[in-house]
Amino acid sequence: MSKPNVPNAPLPNDVLPQITWMLSELLFRQEGVRLADWPEEWYKLEQYAAKVRGWLESQPRALIRLEEAVRQYPLHTVIYRRTLEALLDLRAPTPHFVSNAPPDRCPACKQLLNGYWDCSYCGLELENAYRHSQLRQASAQPISELPLFYLLLPDPARRRVLILNGEREVVWSLGKTLDAREPVSAVMHREHRLLLADRVDNRVGEFSLFGDCHWAFDTSLSRAHQLSAPVGITAYTPVDTAQELFLLVDRDHHRVLAVDRHSRIHWEYGIRGEAGKEPGQLSSPAYAEYTAEGTVLIADQGNGRVLEIQPEQNNLLVWSSEEYLALNGPCHAHRLLNGHTLIVDPAAWRVIEIDRGGQLLEECIYYHSGHDLGLKIDAPHLVVRLPNQHVVIADQTRVIEINLPAKALVWSALLSELKFSREQDLNQTLSPDEAQLIRMEKERSLQMGHFDLDTSLQRIKMFSDAPSGFYLSLRSYLTDQNFHAGETILREGEEGDTMYLIASGRVKVIRQGEPVATLQTGEIFGEMALIPRQPRSADVVAAEDCTVLKLTKLAFETVLQAYPVIRERIRQLAGAREGMRKLDAFYYAPERLHQVNSLLQAQQQRIADIKQQLDTSRQTSLLRHWHPDWRLLYNRTERHLIHQANRAHQHAYEIHVEVGPGHGGKPATALRIVENLSGLGELLRLWPTVDALEAGKWEQELVLALLTPESRDLVAESLHHLPEIRRIEIHSLFF
Structure with a gap:
């Protein structure tokens, strides 16, 4: 199956003013003409900008040949899509918020803010109404x-x-x-x-x-x-x-x-x-x-x-x-x-x-x-x-x-x-060579492309190592369906019995109202519905007009009858998922959440007591290298506790725990991790908060700060036996 390969995705709806602005700036550069002197000519440039947009949606560059862009002044140049996209990124507004409460998630890293205006994940200081006013003054x-x-x-x-x-x-x-x-x-x-x-x-x-x-x-x-x-x-x-x-x-x-x-x-x-x-x-x-x-x-x-x-x-x-x-x-x-x-x-x-x-x-x-x-x-x-x-x-x-x-x-x-990879494109736009512009007029073409259906199916773990006949059988049961842009394909929380493969177009994956991924031609979603039914974990919405191929659970089980090895693999996977579901039900009890909350409250009270006794003398810190992608931000009292632990020959660790797909957002998963670590020492910090964990407002990463006499290996060993954990990073803290 193939489709015309448009090398560029559609440009955003608000791109026309940006193209018009770009044309006006180029006109000023070439002819010294300020469009503000002739506002009635702006409409003419806007009409031409719509044509430029169409060209750039089907090819990497647009040749500009305007003999009378404004009055008698011409404009000859070439605009590259990559240059336009860079300008769009540069001119994107910085988010600020006029409400009294911060948004649920950080606009930069998309992590949960849990009611704070400063992000503990990336350190961003969000612009609320007061801060925005300060910055403008x-x-x-x-x-x-x-x-x-x-x-x-x-x-x-x-x-x-x-x-x-x-x-x-x-x-x-x-x-x-x-x-x-x-x-x-x-x-x-x-x-x-x-x-x-x-x-x-x-x-x-x-x-x-x-x-x-x-x-x-x-x-x-x-x-x-x-x-x-x-x-x-x-x-x-x-x-x-x-x-x-x-x-x-x-x-x-x-x-x-x-x-x-x-x-x-x-x-x-x-x-x-x-x-x-x-x-x-x-x-x-x-x-x-x-x-x-x-x-x-x-x-x-x-x-x-x-x-x-x-x-x-x-x-x-x-x-x-x-x-x-x-x-x-x-x-x-x-x-x-x-x-x-x-x-x-x-x-x-x-x-x-x-x-x-x-x-x-x-x-x-x-x-x-x-x-x-x-x-x-x-x-x-x-x-x-x-x-x-x-x-x-x-x-x-x-x-x-x-x-x-x-x-x-x-x-x-x-x-x-520091090099600018698109400098040649920009120079060609700003100082066009007429001979090169003529050559470009002869080079416009539309590329074609396709995706391999069998290769896409082989990416699914439970289908790996299957014989070629298995994929041939699956192909015969696939049916196609078209969706318009904005149309919902899957709804979060609904039970499903169908797997989907994108034949053309793109779809967005949205979890709890937040976009988390964009899937393109050849990618698959909903495949876990082929084993025991569970609610869909996210909405899937067509980002543009698209065609998907569907495989139902009934058709899949029919194919499995001829392939006992794959059928046994699916049975084991289904059993593991059911066992994990029962374990989650055991761990997710309100009294266990209250125990963790009490543990953290006791530690916070200890921090408050130390803060009152803490000597206010400052400590000069030397610059050092830090390796993880991000770290928690510690207040002065917490830094003092970490410093004391180091002096007492204890360890201060910041532990980043990433769980596998399907486990994020589950309070039971978080509780198992917290309880395993709290038995090794004093829990100094937990991100997200207990309230956020109880509400399921976390995704796939937990971060904990732990003061402990135990070694890094022992801390890691206390978590490695948990099957839902995919990755553990332990970093020493020094202040």
Whole structure:
């Protein structure tokens, strides 16, 4: 069985405005025409965008031949589907929530939040209404308008600006087309324009994602407008006005100033051209930001201090770090959502967090004499705190990412090794070669493809090693059925007696209202209905028009009569499932859940008692490597308990337990795991919570923190006999 192989899935419904925007930006690049000057022409471009969408849904690129895109101005280029998809990802909005309660699941990792606004799985600080308001009142951050965990990374040595996704792959690059010699500061602004500071050309401005300058601060107006080695630019709107201002850091002129789009200077702090430490003076400032409180934080690097001023009150000095901290040369100071301040002091290779009173709360040393020299970043031009509480630091050579709550290095790379795989496509779009465009017109074709039915059936474990005649017999009993996009094929909770194989199209698997997988042509679902009936574990909905092949339980049992070996294998599998069902019924008793809950409550009371007695002196933590994909976040008291256990020659383990398909969400499974481990020591943490376990709101992973005198091998052995466990990871904890 075969079908035409459309190499690309349908584009989303909201893609037309994005294509229209892309065409308008390309028109500005080629002809210098701003579509805003002729709004009546926008409709014409929208009509053409619909054609481009159709082309890109059937082929990897679309040839653009518009002789009169706007008035008499032509547009000739090629748009690659991969480039458009990258733009769609970049322009995806960051989720924020206006309700008083957080969503059930984290929008980033899809794990259960259990009523918290901060995700204990990936560390994401979700934007509720209050946090969203704070972020909008403060000045723009480098990642303000980017999707979650994306990173905007200037690379001044190679005269480019990179955008990396959450997997730290380069998904966009402004290089050859960027009109800047040494970009050291970049902020993603509204309408996905980049605010860039070029410290060699001594200018700042606003650029498109294609590298074209849409606005620049006019340094020719007067001597006061001239800049020298600008290292920072961001945008904010003061609380008492609706006018947008740009906050500039004029490093070698030792000042910070606010300007508007007409290049008028509204205020400045520091005396132009004079370094000093007296009131109203700065020395080589490295960073400035406008806070939600209406103040401005300044990293006054040359003076080894951080200042907070009130520009609306004649630059009144609100706070200075000199009263509380000994800093060597801070390059960054950022106000956090909780009111604390994050400071990076590269001269001492440390990242610190202080409270509103200037008291030191946390400190992380990211380099010392025993570390890899690659971590020795003395003069960073970029510091960014990500929504998952990680901190990224980069200089002209290297970039590192630190999980600050865990004091752990999670990623590092040489900037020279970061490559954009689609750079050739983007360059062809931005600077099209006419001869190549002509060749492309002759190369349009539609590819064909198919799937192998027998290969798809062989992927089912209970069919493995079957003779070829078995598959031939199954084929004769298959029947086909068509479903329209959005139509439900299976419903969660219903009993089933049919297996399905996707002949064409795609389907979505949805469990408890949340999508968990997308299956495509050649994949199978519902196969467990061929052995003793159990309720369907998820909804299956057609993601697009699709055709499925069905095999009923009656037809399957008819085929099995001729294959006794396979019939016996199915019988054993059915017996194992029935035994597990009875075991679950034994374990799932309310009193057993209450026992686990009482155990955790007693431990929480112990933690509360220790917290009252805990010495408030801080502990400096050195940066270390952490290997699991994620870890729990521990509060200060829990870290103290772990530290005490280590000093008492006990072990502190974080245990990640993954169960096999069909066991996730079952309270009985979780109880067996918790009871086995709690007998070995003190249970410090459990994720998800007992309430979530009782409600079945967990999937396939449990995480526990255990303080125990037993060895890692003994802890693992206590779980290995449980048949539902598929994988165990045990990691030592040190604080």
